[in-house]
Amino acid sequence: MANERTPPLTGVTVLEIGAFMAAPFAALQLADLGAEVIKVEHSTGGDPVRQTGPFLGTESSPFVRINRNKRSVALDLKSPDARSAFLRLVERADVLVENLRPGAMRRLGLGYQDLREINPRLVYASASGWGQDGPLADLPGLDIMAQARSGLMSITGHPGGPPAKVGVPICDLVCGLYLALAVTAALRERDRSGTGQYIDVSLFEAGVSFAVWEAGKYFATGEVGGPMGSAHQSNAPYQAVHSSDGYVTIGATTPRNWQAFCDALGLTRLLADPRYADAFSRLENRAELIESIETVTSTLSTAEIIERLNKAGVPCAPIADYGEVFTDEHLAARGFFWDAPHPTLGSVRQLGSPMRMSETPVQRADAGPVLGADTREVLLAAGCGAAEIDHLVASGAALAADVGGATTTSSAATTTTRR
DSSP states (O other), X not given: OOOSOOOTTTTOEEEEEOOSSHHHHHHHHHHHTTOEEEEEEOTTTOSGGGGOSSEETTEETTHHHHTTTEEEEEEOTTSHHHHHHHHHHHHHOSEEEEOSOTTHHHHTTOSHHHHHHHOTTOEEEEEESSOXXXXXXXXXXXXXHHHHHTTGGGSSSOTTSOOOOOSSOHHHHHHHXXXXXXHHHHHHHHHHHSOOOEEEEEHHHHHHTTOHHHHHHHHHHOOOOOOOTTOOSSOSSEEEEXXXXXXXXXXXXXXXXXXXXXXXXXXXXXXXXXXXXXXXXXXXXXXXXXXXXXHHHTTSOHHHHHHHHHHHTOXXXXXXXXXXXXXXXXXXXXXXXXXXXXXXXXXXXXXXOSOOOSSSOOOOOOOOOOTTTTHHHHHHHTTOOHHHHHHHHHHTSEEOBOTTOOBOSSTTTOOOOOO
């Protein structure tokens, strides 16, 4: 049971220079785990996700969710004065996470070799489309390109159908997860060595890392897989099958589950059929097997099938749309969704973190911040003087906003409270 202890990364300061997905998603995990994440955005416009709808008032609905538990500092890092202010933040930071094009940070004088001279304890983590070196490194790389080149799109969809990507930006997201995992490992290593290190994670390699079954097949037999709809590469029955009102997913792959599945649906005749005598046979004769199963499931509603199979202990589930997911009673019972406060929007519903720890629960603080909401306070804490900050704001090299979102040009005009 959760208690009053602080989240595990409390006391860790993370600088995020991220746009769209991979670095912000990585920093989100670190923020949920208790790190103070300072999102450094361009003083004009900020993270492009801020311009992505739908909108709640003037704020991007996706932004205030993927950037929860963070603070916003708005600086134009091409400005020498703003860059000097940023280096004050680097001196006190534990981690920097970024996903600019390879070489962009170095051209700003903010590459790993530059910053380690200022802070040798800094863990510097870069996400990119193709990695920091290699023939593809300089090419732009978005999630769909990584899904395409990683092989994911070659096995997604239905046989003979057009190319299909995974419905969520899976390469972006898993790249962010790997980045966050690597950061926590590097912090653990720093506890031993006292020094930071550089981390390079790509969307491309993140996507290829999913090919567990495909690699097992190819490196053993040379066989290249293709799209199979909802079917499993190595097990049957393990897929969606027709019900009378839609589809239901089933997974009857162990001997016990296969027996229970046939008993529950009145398919005991299949148990005596030599074509389905064992797991390998069922896989080899999948088409005929599914056809036989659907002669029964297509006469029953999804709810009826779920009820029968649940009672028999056979894995199954309906195919939910997100309207059903976001109102799911099981998730509600576990408190997965929660409401985060926002200075202009009030409460903003959030997806929960899947990480549940009994002694050091994850942080549930605020929705994604207004652009520049924390510029003044964070820079003051880093040692910048009020006059210096006023100069940055007046020159356009920085943006400071009060909790209502109004920009300021005087240090007396606003004091942003720490959330």
